Amino acid sequence: MDIENIKVLISEEELDNKIRELGKNITQHYKPMTDEIVAICVLKGSINFFSDLVKRIDMNVFYNFIQVSSYSGTNTTGKIKVKSWLEESLEGKHVLIVEDIVDTGNTLKYVIKYIERQKPASIEVASIVVKDVHEHGIDVKFPGFTIGDYFIIGYGLDYDQSYRNIPFIGYVE
Numbered sequence: 001m002d003i004e005n006i007k008v009l010i011s012e013e014e015l016d017n018k019i020r021e022l023g024k025n026i027t028q029h030y031k032p033m034t035d036e037i038v039a040i041c042v043l044k045g046s047i048n049f050f051s052d053l054v055k056r057i058d059m060n061v062f063y064n065f066i067q068v069s070s071y072s073g074t075n076t077t078g079k080i081k082v083k084s085w086l087e088e089s090l091e092g093k094h095v096l097i098v099e100d101i102v103d104t105g106n107t108l109k110y111v112i113k114y115i116e117r118q119k120p121a122s123i124e125v126a127s128i129v130v131k132d133v134h135e136h137g138i139d140v141k142f143p144g145f146t147i148g149d150y151f152i153i154g155y156g157l158d159y160d161q162s163y164r165n166i167p168f169i170g171y172v173e
């Protein structure tokens with residue numbers, strides 16, 4: 001992959017506007033039931049989205065992190081490798097899972113099952129990108145952008161660990 005040929009799919013400005021809107025929607029959703037939530041950053045890809053989103057949520061947000069991975073190059077291996085789980089209990093907490101992308105949905109299915117076992121008060125998902133090519137069956141309550149069959153990079157998303165720090169979401173033709 002050649003960094004010169006990366007095309008912009010979602011610009012920095014579009015990301016910023018969408019994240020402000022998502023932050024408002026998330027705040028409105030939770031305000032009637034609680035004044036604090038636990039946001040879970042699914043590492044590594046979600047780091048940029050997580051960091052920007054929590055700043056736009058107008059209530060107390062506890063941070064938590066989980067690391068799973070399953071991709072090699074542009075393909076899923078289908079096997080979720082768990083690198084690090086959550087240490088703190090989520091029992092009775094309102095949990096917002098923050099993802100960079102829902103593609104096949106395998107990662108989220110795995111993560112949701114794990115979190116459900118801890119008996120949280122609720123679980124919702126925010127994802128800055130959702131691909132519409134798979135029937136993943138996951139209810140993404142706070143979706144950012146819906147895209148087709150592109151392999152995207154930047155804004156946390158990688159190709160074999162590279163390109164995560166590109167400030168926009170791009171693709172290579």
Ligand SMILES: O=P(O)(O)OC[C@H]1O[C@H](OP(=O)(O)OP(=O)(O)O)[C@H](O)[C@@H]1O
Pocket residue numbers: 042043044045046068069070071076099100101102103104105106107108158
């Ligand atoms: O819906 P899926 O097909 O499961 O794909 C989505 C997952 O794939 C990527 O993670 P990856 O396994 O590449 O690990 P990373 O976050 O460390 O890059 C991405 O960050 C999501 O977590």
Ligand code: HPA
Pocket residue numbers: 071101103150151152153157158159
């Ligand atoms: O399109 C993608 N780009 C980067 N990582 C990913 N993980 C799932 N889908 C993607």
